[in-house]
Amino acid sequence: MTERLVVVGGDAAGMSAASQARRLRPGLEIIAFERGSHVSYSACGEPYFAGGLVDSIDDLIARTPEQFAAMDIDVRLHHEVVEIDLYRRSLTVRSHEDGSESPIGFDHLMYATGSKPARPDSIEGIRLPGVLGLRTLDDAVALRDTIDSDIKRVAVLGGGYIGLEVAEVLVGKGLLVTMVTSGQHVLERTLDAEMGELANNGVREIGVDLHTGMRVRCIRGTDRATGIGCEEEEFPADLVVIGLGTVPEVELAREAGIPLGGTGAVAVDDRQRTGVEGVWCAGDCAEATHRISGRQVNIALGTVANKAGRVAGTNIGNGDARFPGVLGTAITRVGRTEIGRTGLKVHEARLAGYDPVIGMATGTTTAGYWPEAERMDVMVIANRSDGRLLGAQIVGGRGSAKKIDVLATAMWAGVSASELAWVDLGYAPPFSGVWDLIHIAARRAAR
Amino acid sequence: MTERLVVVGGDAAGMSAASQARRLRPGLEIIAFERGSHVSYSACGEPYFAGGLVDSIDDLIARTPEQFAAMDIDVRLHHEVVEIDLYRRSLTVRSHEDGSESPIGFDHLMYATGSKPARPDSIEGIRLPGVLGLRTLDDAVALRDTIDSDIKRVAVLGGGYIGLEVAEVLVGKGLLVTMVTSGQHVLERTLDAEMGELANNGVREIGVDLHTGMRVRCIRGTDRATGIGCEEEEFPADLVVIGLGTVPEVELAREAGIPLGGTGAVAVDDRQRTGVEGVWCAGDCAEATHRISGRQVNIALGTVANKAGRVAGTNIGNGDARFPGVLGTAITRVGRTEIGRTGLKVHEARLAGYDPVIGMATGTTTAGYWPEAERMDVMVIANRSDGRLLGAQIVGGRGSAKKIDVLATAMWAGVSASELAWVDLGYAPPFSGVWDLIHIAARRAAR
Numbered sequence: 001m002t003e004r005l006v007v008v009g010g011d012a013a014g015m016s017a018a019s020q021a022r023r024l025r026p027g028l029e030i031i032a033f034e035r036g037s038h039v040s041y042s043a044c045g046e047p048y049f050a051g052g053l054v055d056s057i058d059d060l061i062a063r064t065p066e067q068f069a070a071m072d073i074d075v076r077l078h079h080e081v082v083e084i085d086l087y088r089r090s091l092t093v094r095s096h097e098d099g100s101e102s103p104i105g106f107d108h109l110m111y112a113t114g115s116k117p118a119r120p121d122s123i124e125g126i127r128l129p130g131v132l133g134l135r136t137l138d139d140a141v142a143l144r145d146t147i148d149s150d151i152k153r154v155a156v157l158g159g160g161y162i163g164l165e166v167a168e169v170l171v172g173k174g175l176l177v178t179m180v181t182s183g184q185h186v187l188e189r190t191l192d193a194e195m196g197e198l199a200n201n202g203v204r205e206i207g208v209d210l211h212t213g214m215r216v217r218c219i220r221g222t223d224r225a226t227g228i229g230c231e232e233e234e235f236p237a238d239l240v241v242i243g244l245g246t247v248p249e250v251e252l253a254r255e256a257g258i259p260l261g262g263t264g265a266v267a268v269d270d271r272q273r274t275g276v277e278g279v280w281c282a283g284d285c286a287e288a289t290h291r292i293s294g295r296q297v298n299i300a301l302g303t304v305a306n307k308a309g310r311v312a313g314t315n316i317g318n319g320d321a322r323f324p325g326v327l328g329t330a331i332t333r334v335g336r337t338e339i340g341r342t343g344l345k346v347h348e349a350r351l352a353g354y355d356p357v358i359g360m361a362t363g364t365t366t367a368g369y370w371p372e373a374e375r376m377d378v379m380v381i382a383n384r385s386d387g388r389l390l391g392a393q394i395v396g397g398r399g400s401a402k403k404i405d406v407l408a409t410a411m412w413a414g415v416s417a418s419e420l421a422w423v424d425l426g427y428a429p430p431f432s433g434v435w436d437l438i439h440i441a442a443r444r445a446a447r
Numbered sequence: 448m449t450e451r452l453v454v455v456g457g458d459a460a461g462m463s464a465a466s467q468a469r470r471l472r473p474g475l476e477i478i479a480f481e482r483g484s485h486v487s488y489s490a491c492g493e494p495y496f497a498g499g500l501v502d503s504i505d506d507l508i509a510r511t512p513e514q515f516a517a518m519d520i521d522v523r524l525h526h527e528v529v530e531i532d533l534y535r536r537s538l539t540v541r542s543h544e545d546g547s548e549s550p551i552g553f554d555h556l557m558y559a560t561g562s563k564p565a566r567p568d569s570i571e572g573i574r575l576p577g578v579l580g581l582r583t584l585d586d587a588v589a590l591r592d593t594i595d596s597d598i599k600r601v602a603v604l605g606g607g608y609i610g611l612e613v614a615e616v617l618v619g620k621g622l623l624v625t626m627v628t629s630g631q632h633v634l635e636r637t638l639d640a641e642m643g644e645l646a647n648n649g650v651r652e653i654g655v656d657l658h659t660g661m662r663v664r665c666i667r668g669t670d671r672a673t674g675i676g677c678e679e680e681e682f683p684a685d686l687v688v689i690g691l692g693t694v695p696e697v698e699l700a701r702e703a704g705i706p707l708g709g710t711g712a713v714a715v716d717d718r719q720r721t722g723v724e725g726v727w728c729a730g731d732c733a734e735a736t737h738r739i740s741g742r743q744v745n746i747a748l749g750t751v752a753n754k755a756g757r758v759a760g761t762n763i764g765n766g767d768a769r770f771p772g773v774l775g776t777a778i779t780r781v782g783r784t785e786i787g788r789t790g791l792k793v794h795e796a797r798l799a800g801y802d803p804v805i806g807m808a809t810g811t812t813t814a815g816y817w818p819e820a821e822r823m824d825v826m827v828i829a830n831r832s833d834g835r836l837l838g839a840q841i842v843g844g845r846g847s848a849k850k851i852d853v854l855a856t857a858m859w860a861g862v863s864a865s866e867l868a869w870v871d872l873g874y875a876p877p878f879s880g881v882w883d884l885i886h887i888a889a890r891r892a893a894r
Contacts, residue, residue, distance in 0.1 A: 059816030331873035369506030405872045413860030426778035
């Protein structure tokens, strides 16, 4: 009898799994349910679509339902899975078109519901109209429509990746942007203070009114958001964008009895198996093993979702794949300032039992004498006793962010800081100094 | 008694050694002889100085003789070492100021004479005035003066790094540039054919009249070069730039009896010791061990010279350093086309006993939908049996070249192609796709 894979959630992890399972098992029946209007889209491109840097929503869609149909993958948009019955191995699916509910059985279940923007109810008014988060393409369309309406002032809550990227496009549209974060600097969850200060500078340089160390208490307004209220200040706003991080979408899993891990996301092994036979999970709603701390983490990034989804699909397809873990590598930019990070922060390294030492190098993105030279700072964190690379952060001008990949690759492979200082990296005046700043920071960390 | 280190040749390798020896051994007497007008300069910046992209020659000088004097390193410009007497442990030094010659003894000798542009005498007229090479800052000044004089047409002989970089700046000055190379494509010594063709396109895109597979037979002209003669064509030229590669400057060493290796450069061990006690060597005139082929190679790049010079200086300073070898990583750009390469070419891999397989990936420098997306191609060469990375090449638009460092780092650390396909690299739409082209090329090579 034909086995059936049912995918819950049609973005990166779910559709990667579906595609890979299809490649390996042509006979498998595959049905994917997505409650929104799109599958397989670039969530990371949404701020840029909202701000008009990317023109068409089609640009963000990797594959349409029609393209999946051609691969014999049955995608059902506007269909929300509302219950999972593990005992009967059956789902209840609600159609958003007619409100009807129907059951569907599965042999394999791929749980890939992703995450949603955190909306802490401790902030009064957080659910008012005019308070927008950014997760799905539908969210991006709503944000774009609001930006393009007659607004002047925007308050961005939070200084994470989404907050930074949205702030940049808002400024580019000529809007007045206030950003408020409770952290001492933007990207506080992923950057150490030295580098976070540099990121703050980048945010301020593009004209954002950045307030750090400030808590938002409420959203002002009755029918619609008209501003935000903080401990000591009030900021008027025609639009409030929340960028307070994400939370994994695990309600369905929890109700069904699929075991969650300590992070609150679904616990999985390195084959992306949950604690329930035949139920798989990957992406923003799943945990992953951090290669440096050895701990389970929940990292809501498309890179992880695509890779882990592919692993799940390989295994569903009777192949054999193991997810090798994450480093938490992430990059972004705000204006001319590029930011890259990987591995553990200093504090996280201590919690993981290491004795971290820091190597800092300040220089330029190119040879110092090159006309386009911009400042660049590299921070390398290594373990005192053996020089093991634990983390790295880069903030600088054009060309800085992707250089974090060198540090991620070295860390991945267990290259020590002292060895990294000698790796044969490329050099030409438009691209770096003859000693790359990575060499210099690694050498200082190794001392 | 105070020991004396004498350095022959005052650029990257020699002055790195001098500086490092000084740091470690404050009591050492250090004298550096340089026959030219400058020490410690960026040879790689010379094309850009010649073309006016870098304004002042001072920009290319990392440290002046005065700065070295402040470090208690005695730099003597316009002094050429004309003989080395290993038995007496003494040099003969000629002053270019007054022509006088004088002897000087040494305890340690750092041989760092570098390389010179190849001027094959098989090309008639190769030594005519108006035929310029580029090695020293004095050469760069001469080239700049000629470019800024009333000339229109330039012939560039050879399609190596220097040739490409000079061609770019010449085009930028509005000159008509013809480039002739005997190779089927530019950078033939370092790129495989598929990638070389892409590099050819980049050269042609900026308006260079590129002729591949064509041999130059002679330089036309009597008092001064007026053109070049090839097998079937003649090209008029007011200036001829030779970029036919470099040859190590080993005459002094050969005459003195310092053993040369199979490449023609000075043989050294991984401490940069030559075959003669107390005589050290690094840089363009020295060999180095290739980490993938295991063979001795002669790579004339500033990256290698700085690192190997530092190793020599550490050991001269009674420290303990070993040079870990090279991958031959090199990057450049011509117009908007960036080029990076590392490791072995396919043919070299076969010669070294591997069974190379190729993974190619064509995509874009950013997310495909990003407004600034430009084409980028990545080639990964791996060993069939175990997936060991053997080489990699990248050609593409802005941001492409330095991505070779990820491949160099993975290769350095022994990461296999199949593992590289999973490394946690950074992603954001302005910088790459969610699967980096490096992942895709590595995965294809691993199959």
